[in-house]
Amino acid sequence: MRGRLVPTLAALRPIWLRRCSRTTLTLRTFSNQIIKSPSLLSLDLADSWSSTSKQSHSSSIQENSNNWTAKIIDGKEIAEGIRSRIASEVSRMKELIGQVPGLAVVLVGQRRDSETYVRNKTIASEEVGIKFKMTVFPENCTECEVCNALCRFNEDPSIHGILVQLPLPQHLDEGKILNVISLEKDVDGFHPLNIGNLAMQGMEPLFVPCTPKGCIELLLQSGVEIMGKKAVVIGRSNIVGLPTSLLLQRHHATVTVLHAFTKNPEKIAREADILVSAAGVPNLVRGSWVKPGAVIVDVGTNPIEDWRSEHGYRLIGDVCFKEATRIASAITPVPGGVGPMTVAMLLYNTLESAKRTFNFTC
Amino acid sequence: MRGRLVPTLAALRPIWLRRCSRTTLTLRTFSNQIIKSPSLLSLDLADSWSSTSKQSHSSSIQENSNNWTAKIIDGKEIAEGIRSRIASEVSRMKELIGQVPGLAVVLVGQRRDSETYVRNKTIASEEVGIKFKMTVFPENCTECEVCNALCRFNEDPSIHGILVQLPLPQHLDEGKILNVISLEKDVDGFHPLNIGNLAMQGMEPLFVPCTPKGCIELLLQSGVEIMGKKAVVIGRSNIVGLPTSLLLQRHHATVTVLHAFTKNPEKIAREADILVSAAGVPNLVRGSWVKPGAVIVDVGTNPIEDWRSEHGYRLIGDVCFKEATRIASAITPVPGGVGPMTVAMLLYNTLESAKRTFNFTC
Known part of the structure; x- marks a missing residue:
């Protein structure tokens, strides 16, 4: 690019996109792997800025009809699969060492x-x-x-x-x-050094925080392509919002983080191909916040009183589920979405830690 | 909010905004301070999500006319002021200890x-x-x-x-x-622990990376309010793009990071109240990328051959300066914008480090 001062059209063409998207990042099959999430270092593709013709990709999601009945991403089932693979590996570890x-x-x-x-x-x-x-x-x-x-x-x-x-x-x-x-x-994975390594290209944290890792895994296992997508994360907590935004960016999404000081969050959220809500506010995300065909990950687990429930309360998400299912292409429910994944990722991280300690590979 | 399931209007009202913006964050005067940037911990205002009436602030920038001749943010002059205050403090240190x-x-x-x-x-x-x-x-x-x-x-x-x-x-x-x-x-400030502490609310890095700190300082000293603004950072390098986005977020901007995998970056950039370009691509940001009245910080320092220049080359930015000055409300030039600030912030960080070592306060 140096020396070529005025590009023909002022836009960037993600030249790596086609080459990598279906190979490195969204593995369609994974035989022995417990989870689909690849190593973060394998995601570190160089930013090759280009400024040739203007590109106006529509995501495959957008190309579809506006009348959705969102696919429910079954976190319970996906987590069950992961837990079962973890159990096998733990059992093998016990047997071998x-x-x-x-x-x-x-x-x-x-x-x-x-x-x-x-x-x-x-x-x-x-x-x-x-x-x-x-x-x-x-x-x-x-x-x-x-x-x-x-x-x-x-x-x-x-x-x-x-x-x-x-x-x-x-x-x-x-x-x-x-x-x-x-x-x-x-x-x-909440140590600042872990978060720093998660944020920085070329580095890999010892552990990726469980809930963000669970969100990404839900997307990958549901066949949602992250690279090149507009992702909006609502909330910037150290535990969920921040690491989720860093992880989505590491997967080459274009990420915007909304927080309580954001003006007109509804408008920004409505532009997201992937909308992750981790604000902790029940029903914050109404139908009008959702782009037709978007994929929604609802991290909110807000307890509300419910005398009919066994424990006197039940959990609801940040997203108005009824409204969103009519607009989104896929959505995680609460409960049964991100929650079970967080636990599965915790078990996964614990297993990985033990494998490192014992230098155990299987 | 708990128990109030369906907010009246699906939008968030940044309730802290009016209370804090002109006191904590944008200090109009600063007597003994070398720089205007406040301590990061002082910026950690709790996210108080609310969902009352929809707020559609226009930034003061937007309210103005569309016919700009952008104010040139003179980084050389601002840096000179900072260096002069550093010199006084170094001299006092020498005198006293x-x-x-x-x-x-x-x-x-x-x-x-x-x-x-x-x-x-x-x-x-x-x-x-x-x-x-x-x-x-x-x-x-x-x-x-x-x-x-x-x-x-x-x-x-x-x-x-x-x-x-x-x-x-x-x-x-x-x-x-x-x-x-x-x-x-x-x-x-490139250590992952520093970056992690920069990213996380409630933590404070020992050093904030110089160029990002210089960008924020330029904005603050030019009277640009960051809180609640839409900021777009072009580039996600560990050195500039990433820490700048983290720092802007810490100042409560709503931040989007563009990179080479971003689709239609021009459209997203055009929504920014504050546009920081750190892509390292000469003239990437054309006039059509700029929102009328936006503030532009051009971090690009791209050497191009120039036989008339003393060293056989000269530096130009990422932003097409000529086009941008007709649309933006303020812009940093290259050279003479961010560059001198980076050096000033390096001196500032070195002084702060020495002060910590000698437990020197003045």
């Missing part, structure tokens, strides 16, 4: 949603043969008590993954507590 | 643009009283030689900032080499 992965969870307080998540993790771990340890603290515990528990897990050679169930009570310094977790056991 | 900050640069090869940058850094350091050390290696040097030089600077107590002039020759592993630099002396 007499070891199993170990996961430790620290829970503070009695938030009912947190308790539900931890219960799910316990059951899921045990089902796949991962050893599970848990320490529970009362709401009014001290930072020091939590940190001591984490240090013990750091030193425990039978533990390969540690997580603190978030959110923590206000009086505890979340950042300080998470920093105590050994980087090698940070299966949640 | 008999110490000065020290900066070390490693240069590999003979790229003429790299040589120019290093020359500028030498002159600028000496002018403000920062001690400057440099090690130059030939193009065909080994990774080991470069790493050894960096280790020596890591251990040198008179050095508070170390940088490797990028890009490095292809045969050298950039990531590996940059990782050798001690985190406390990484004044370029």
Whole structure:
């Protein structure tokens, strides 16, 4: 390009697009792989800026009719498949080297949603043969008590993954507590070094945060192409919004992050081919926020009271499901969408950590 | 919001906007401060999602006429002011504790643009009283030689900032080499931990990368409000595009990152209130890419041959300056825009590092 000062048409042509999209990135078959998500380093295609003819691709989604009944992306089923492959691998590990992965969870307080998540993790771990340890603290515990528990897990050679169930009570310094977790056991992937490595091209984090990884896996396993798509992420939390946006960008989507200071978020959301909502606001995303044919990943898990439900509440998403299904081409439900994937990815990260520790490849 | 399932209007109202925008974020006066950029932690306002009435702010920029002659943002002048304040502080440091900050640069090869940058850094350091050390290696040097030089600077107590002039020759592993630099002396801020801390709310990196920090400083010193604005960053390099997008988001802009896989970048760029181009492609951004009244920061420094010039080449930006000045409300020129700011921010980071080392506050 150097020396050619005025391009014929002021637009960029993604010249790598055709060459790579169906080979490197969206693997249609995956025999021995537990998940479809490729290694992040394999995604690091060089940005080759070009400025030839203007390209106005329509995504395959857009080319279709406007009258959708969205495909429901069954996170429960996809997660089940992943868990079953993890179970096989854990069993093989036990057989070959007499070891199993170990996961430790620290829970503070009695938030009912947190308790539900931890219960799910316990059951899921045990089902796949991962050893599970848990320490529970009362709401009014001290930072020091939590940190001591984490240090013990750091030193425990039978533990390969540690997580603190978030959110923590206000009086505890979340950042300080998470920093105590050994980087090698940070299966949640929330350590700033992990996030930095996730953000930077040419680097690979030890762990990709579970929920963002689950979102990408849902897309890949549903045959949604990410490269070149406009993706909008609603929310920028350290846990979901931020790493999801970084991961989508690493998969070569054009990403916009919406937050509470965004003006006219509805308009921006309506331009998304892939819309990920992680705002934690029930029914924030109405039908008018959705582009016809878009793929929606609803990360919201908002508990609302429901006396008919077993636990006195039920979870609903950020997306007004009824409206969105009439406009989107595919959508993850709540519950049964991202939630089960988060747990599956946690088990996957724990297994990967144990494999690294034991230098086990199978 | 919990329990209120269907918001009256599907839009978010940035309720913090009015309260904070003119106080915390865009400081109109700054007496003793060297730069206007506030501490990143001070920017961490909680996202308070709301879904009341639809808000369709027009930025003050948009409200104006479409016939612009863009204000030229004079990076040279702004940088000069910053350097002069740094010089005062270095001089005070010398007077009070008999110490000065020290900066070390490693240069590999003979790229003429790299040589120019290093020359500028030498002159600028000496002018403000920062001690400057440099090690130059030939193009065909080994990774080991470069790493050894960096280790020596890591251990040198008179050095508070170390940088490797990028890009490095292809045969050298950039990531590996940059990782050798001690985190406390990484004044370029390229360490993944720094980038992770920049990305995450509630965290603060030891150093914000110089060019992105320079871009934000140019905007702040030119009275451009960032919060709530649509910002588009063209390019996603680890050095400029990525950290600039993270920094803009931390300042509560709604950020979209364009890259070579983006479809129809022209259309997306044209929606930006703040357009930052860091693609490294001369004249990529034509007039048709610019929203009337937008503010443009041109980070491109593309050398093109020019026999009339002293060094046989001159630098031009990513933006077609002539076309953009008729549409934008403000624009940084190349040269004389971001370039001088990068150097000023490097000196600033080096001074801050020395102040931390000596526990010096003035």
